[in-house]
Amino acid sequence: MAQLTARFRTDNRRYAVEDVPFSVPAASETTDLSHLINKLLAAGHDHKYVEFDFLINGQFLRMPLVTHMEMENISTEEVVEIEYVEKYMAPQPEECIFHDDWISSVQATEEWILTGCYDQTARIWSLEGKSIMTIAGHTEVVKDVAWVKQDSLSCLLLSASMDQTVLLWEWNVEKNKVKALHCCRGHAGSVDSIAVDCTRTKFCSGSWDKMLKIWSAVPTEEEDEMEEAANRPRKKQKTEQLGLTRTPLATLSGHTEAVSSVLWSDTEEICSASWDHTIKLWDAETGDLKSTLTGNKVFNSVSYSPLCRRLASGSTDRHIRLWDPRSKDGSLVLLSLTSHTGWVTSVKWSPTHEHQLISGSLDNIVKLWDTRSCKAPLYDLAAHEDKVLCVDWTEAGLLLSGGADNKLYCYRYPATASDVGA
């Protein structure tokens, strides 16, 4: 079959073409179709060349048209409706920030980047890659970091460590001084993940000891009463140094293995991923277990997008799986994105785009995905020379990835015009 009839459609009115069926070569690929649309647009009025991407029934076209339709079981007899969007620009590498040791976690805001490092410190960097602050205080590897509050004057931030504590720090921006306000004690294992809720008054931590604990993130002047009086003087000295001891508000137990990732999916809902092959949803207010999603592999990371209301999970195989957290029957995988060749250590949804997410893997590659193309990612960011351990995506369109090669890579990923239009 040489020709197919296709009708082109777009949501972006700038690039709209006539709604009539066109006859296109069956073997044409994205570039051919893009040329065709550009020709059509150029015929109408003044037009600058734009690259387009094409979707058929919500799936990106990544191969010759006829092959794609065969694979998707779309009849070639009827008129095919092809949607086209402006092609997403490739992320532009911006900075490469060198650390002294492996980077375990990263979280960025509009101004600063906070990283947790295996040299037992957390670090604050400017977006330009300038080291601003090194926060030392933990006695073990820092496993996760989080911003709590940002002002022009002072910021609150959290760091979780393998030494079983979470430290709440206050960073005075003007003086560039950091002070440990609270030391959150209570976990009996390495604290692997922390998440701050949207009201910025509470945070949740997940630990290797299979527990989730909810803490207050509001700094106070008084120390919580520690239950155990048998603390040895040496430890007490350390706690005195590192601020006031804080005890958890609530403890959520139910996982049978280590908790690897936590997040707040709603104001009162906590989602936790664990090594026991489950993702559990908790009611933060009552501490009840709401539902369980069961997979068949260890979960390394989980991310939630409020835009599309999907959970994305990275596990100890090469797939990224999308889940619907509201489905009651539990273990239904909506989609799996497969292209990695190693464990997926970290996933992060785009805060601005409902279809896009990035993932980092042990195969040293960070991938940018569009859920409309589950066979192949949009872009591979292959800059790391060792395992990628963490990724982040800021609202400003900055992609961050840190790994075992001690480097933090920053990419600028511009929001395309089509996103604005959509």
Place this chain on the structure above:
Amino acid sequence: SIAHLSLCQTSPRSGPERVQSETSPSTPSLPVGLASDPSWSHPRCPDELFGDSLSLLLLSEPCAGAAGPAGEPEPPSEAGSCHQPLVKGSGASPAFPPSPPDIRNTVGNIPMEWYQDFPHIGYNLEGKKIYKPIRNKDELDMFLEKMENPDYWRTVQDKMTGADIKLTDEQVDLVHRLQKGQFGDVHFNPYEPAVDFFTHEVMIHPVTNRPADKRSFIPSLIEKEKVSKLVHAIKMGWIKPRKPKDDTPTYYDLWAHEDPNSILGRHKMHVPAPKMKLPGHEESYNPPPEYLLSEEEKLAWEQQEPAERKLNFVPQQYRCLRAVPAYSRFIHERFERCLDLYLCPRQRKMRVNVDPEDLIPKLPKPRDLQPFPTTQALVYRGHTSLVRCLSISPSGQWLVSGSDDCTVRFWEVCTARCMKTLPVGGVVKSVAWNPNPTICLVAICVEQSVLLVNPCLGDKLLYGATDQLLESYVAPEEERVQPVQWVTATMEEHSKGVRLVVQHSKAVKQVTWHGKGDYFASVVSDNSNMQVLIHQTSKRWSQNPFRKSKGLVQCVLFHPIRPYFFVATQRYVRVYNLLKQELTKKLMTNCKWVSSMAIHPGGDNIICGSYDSKLAWFDLDLSTRPYQLLRHHKKALRSVAFHKHYPLFASGSDDGTVIVCHGMVYNDLLQNPLLVPVKVLKGHAMTLDLGVLDVLFHPTQPWVFSSGADSTVRLYT
């Protein structure tokens, strides 16, 4: 008896009828000796004929008559005692002249040796003693008499009287005849013509005049009954008349097809003998012209290969049958035909038509047996020499590896981060993490000592409590003799994490913990009974459980549940009951050299890896021989491991691969374990001809670690 004797003498040749008829009435008067002689009834008994000869003998020598018949020394001894009455009779007969002194001995037929010591030899008729004749002949006299007396040869001594008797010519003659087996009587002719008293010919007159029986006139009832039985059987068809013989001759039909119902034909694979082609027109002596070959055809026939020719002869035309010459190839063709017949295989070879797929045991597909490790996920790099041993913390968060670069490294499992490096100053042969989750302690074999190290990883409370536990030891009052020395670590060592050093006398090659985490066993490279030692950490007390060495111990193992202790020597695994202190079982591995062993968490199954690349699975309830022997590896097995929860076991080998097998043990005692190899994991580079040195499963996940000679540790998930 005299009358009888005379009768015998007078009419010896009278008819037997008469003898019989006349002897029977006279029997009562016969002397007892004669009547009792059974030979008497026979008409031709030679004994009867002795009568004459003996009487004759007695006539001529009356004195010898008494002794003669009984004559022991030489003459007719067979004449015997039966004739004695005759002799007596004859002796008493008035026909003989009376002997002047009757010196007859009356002692009777007794052995005369009885009178040897007496001067007399018996008693005569009057009861007087008969004295022995005076004999004073010595040997010389005897010899002289033998030389001088011409009658010496016919002189005999009468034992009854002791007198010498000279035999007469007649007597000597008689003796000679009897010795030859001839009749005593010279005149007796044993070959006289016989007279038939009853002839075989049927004579017209009956022998007797008796009238015929009645039963010979009337029909026999028994015969009638027999006949009626036969008639009935014929009527009923039980007896059939004999078939008339078929006289038509049978010929073998050479050209007929073989009978399909014959014994050979019924055989499924039978091939009938190949038939010869029937002769056609071309074989005729005068074939029709179309069968004759033209010149070109003849040429073509000659050029063809003999095997390819359509005809093996050239059809030829002869004027008459008489003109046909002898066929030159006749013998050759017959010979070929015979070869065909006897070399032809008459039976198709039975080929078992089995699909090779069917011979493979029905095993479930590996896909259905998930989860099991399939791909390499992480590589733990950092060691600089081969990594000999691995162990994992009970929670599965930390991994410890010991290497030939004299260090022990502690790794974070999920990121392959080396958290700690502990230089120990020697090649690390074995490491073992305490299986008790409340104790944070690692035993490390370094040369001659076992180090107990607190890695200070994980929960602070736990490793603090472990230190407290070790410090709370109070030395007992009296010093006990121990095979090893327990030494508390120095301050410098303490800061590195070493808490206790157990110093052995020889190099230690393996250490393993008991499930409760207080006891551990160490294996020493030695060949005495000090090879295996069991230590108690809390009391710092060591003991040697074995009095005698049973061979070179390869590795030891504690049973996870019961108080059993497994000791693997080169070929056997011995199971000891630690409570009863006795040998419970001895497992035959069928391997040449056991390298490693692991026990199923259920405790009823054991796997043994061996250097001859075999893996033996033992079901302890089943037998002391391997339930299954797996030969998947190409080279020596170095290590085997069981998973704690999943039905998985793995083996690492010198060929650089780890083979993961599904090993399902059922609770049902009747169902044997199901062993399915599911995955070959490759990744380790071969270094110094060594591949994988140790394998280990993650305690909670279906992941397997392997350490290799390429100084890496790899995790497969």
